[in-house]
Amino acid sequence: xxxxxxxRVTYSINPWMDPSxxxxxxxxxxxxxVLRDRYRALGHTVSLLEPQPDLPDMVYAANGATVIDGRVLxxxxxxxxxxxxxxxxxxxxxxxxxxxxxxxxxxxxxEGDFAxxxxxxxxxxxxxxxxxxxxxxxxxxxxxVIGLDLVDPRYYHLDTALCVLDDAADDVMYYxxxxxxxxxxxxxxxxxxxxxxxEPDAAALGLNAVSDGRHVLLxxxxxxx
Numbered sequence: 118x119x120x121x122x123x124x125r126v127t128y129s130i131n132p133w134m135d136p137s138x139x140x141x142x143x144x145x146x147x148x149x150x151v152l153r154d155r156y157r158a159l160g161h162t163v164s165l166l167e168p169q170p171d172l173p174d175m176v177y178a179a180n181g182a183t184v185i186d187g188r189v190l191x192x193x194x195x196x197x198x199x200x201x202x203x204x205x206x207x208x209x210x211x212x213x214x215x216x217x218x219x220x221x222x223x224x225x226x227x228e229g230d231f232a233x234x235x236x237x238x239x240x241x242x243x244x245x246x247x248x249x250x251x252x253x254x255x256x257x258x259x260x261x262v263i264g265l266d267l268v269d270p271r272y273y274h275l276d277t278a279l280c281v282l283d284d285a286a287d288d289v290m291y292y293x294x295x296x297x298x299x300x301x302x303x304x305x306x307x308x309x310x311x312x313x314x315x316e317p318d319a320a321a322l323g324l325n326a327v328s329d330g331r332h333v334l335l336x337x338x339x340x341x342x
Contacts, residue, residue: 118153119166121145121176130196131273133322149176152334159332166209172202179228179276181206185238185258189218192227195245219257225250229274234287236261237307241275243267243297263307266297271320278319279304280326282312282333290326290342292319318342 125140156163168175175181181202183190189210192203206227210218225231230246231254232239240251240262248264255262265275272278278295282288290312293301304311314324323339335342 118149118156118163119168119175119178121149121173122168123170123173124176125173127173128198130198132271155334159329161329164213166205169201169205172199172205174199175202175205177229178206180226180274182210182227183225183231183233183238183254184228185233185260187215187217188258189215190225190227190231190254190257191218191220193221193224193250194226195224219253221250221253223247223249223253225254226274229276232275232279232281232289233260233284234281234289235284236287238262239275239279239281239289240264241267241278244270244273263303265300265303267295267300268297269295271295277322277325280324280328280333280335282328283330285330288312290314290324292316292324295319312342314339315341 124142124145126134126136129136153163166178181192191207194200194203207218224247226245230241238254238258238260240254242248242264243266251262251264267278272295279289279291282290287308289308291304292314294316318339318341321336321338323335323342326333326335
């Protein structure tokens with residue numbers, strides 16, 4: 118996790134960002150601390166990434182890399198405002214002894230667009246990550262990558278539209294409206310027992326959640342989920 122010590126909205130690269138609305142930084146820090154403490158209370162270890170003053174979106178730490186079995190696929194950001202985040206993440210991994218690290222040739226935004234299940238890597242495309250990054254991830258991790266087309270700009274990352282609940286059992290939840298018809302058909306075929314989110318919960322970013330297989334942490338506004 119990366120503390121939102123320098124979080125602000127001074128540019129807009131997705132429909133949720135409005136530079137005209139001021140950020141309540143003390144509230145953001147308090148909310149972040151509650152989330153960190155909840156992870157720890159559930160028995161998890163929280164590692165911290167040092168925030169940098171000129172990279173406010175570092176707080177979205179899931180975007181910085183994809184890590185599977187100790188292997189690290191770095192990120193390559195679509196927007197120049199976030200480009201240098203990739204370097205900070207790779208430096209963090211190297212400083213902590215990770216050696217199997219791949220610096221990507223193609224744009225991918227880490228676990229924002231790569232979701233790992235027991236059988237697959239689900240890979241979003243359409244707004245940020247390049248389709249070419251899917252082959253790159255498959256070659257590096259040696260796992261089948263399933264490409265999914267995102268069509269609603271509100272759900273520009275896969276992790277805003279789909280969440281893996283239990284990777285061992287291939288349990289997921291997702292919002293069908295975020296995906297193309299073909300991708301919806303693929304999801305229905307692969308995950309016939311998936312939890313389907315409605316539009317109000319998706320719009321509350323309820324699918325931008327974290328599950329450890331037993332506990333799911335998600336926004337309070339996603340009351341239906």
